[in-house]
Amino acid sequence: MFALQALKIALSVLLLALLSACGEGPQGAPPAEAASRVLQPADPELAQVYQRSCASCHTVAATGAPLTGDAAAWAPRLDKGMDTLVDNVVNGFGGMPPFGLCMDCDAAQFEALTGFMATGQ
Ligand code: HEC
Numbered sequence: 001m002f003a004l005q006a007l008k009i010a011l012s013v014l015l016l017a018l019l020s021a022c023g024e025g026p027q028g029a030p031p032a033e034a035a036s037r038v039l040q041p042a043d044p045e046l047a048q049v050y051q052r053s054c055a056s057c058h059t060v061a062a063t064g065a066p067l068t069g070d071a072a073a074w075a076p077r078l079d080k081g082m083d084t085l086v087d088n089v090v091n092g093f094g095g096m097p098p099f100g101l102c103m104d105c106d107a108a109q110f111e112a113l114t115g116f117m118a119t120g121q
Helices: 002-027 031-038 044-052 072-077 082-091 107-119
Strands: none
Touching: 044 107, 072 082, 072 107, 082 107
16 A cells, blocks of 8 residues: 555656656747847848748757757857858758758858858848
């Protein structure tokens, strides 16, 4: 009898721990997402391209894309060098489709868009 009660208590403690762990999970993402969504490239033409392609993933944490303006997420990417990054956009990389869904973008635009997303300006 005592053993059963101890087991019940242990189980409810475990459940509580699991529940509170769940509660903490999603809280990290929204502020970074919200911050990424207010950022826009200064150049109006680039801003238009950004809005219709890159922004649909790079402002949504669930896509796995490094968020715009999230310097910590971009630092290890920038370490690869800009030429590699632009190649990876053109060819597609992980969850990112080729050309980052901007079929009419050129390499200079990919570089400018990547620089903008990495720094937020
Ligand atoms: C359909 C979603 C999607 C779109 C649209 C998209 N990306 Fe991405 N991007 C991703 C994901 C996901 C990653 C992370 C891939 C990984 O690390 O596995 C990524 C990573 C990157 C990287 C880092 C690549 C590396 O080598 O680490 C660059 C640069 C990049 N994106 C640029 C862009 C640009 C520029 C655009 C717009 C022209 C764009 N992306 C549009 C989803 C997207």
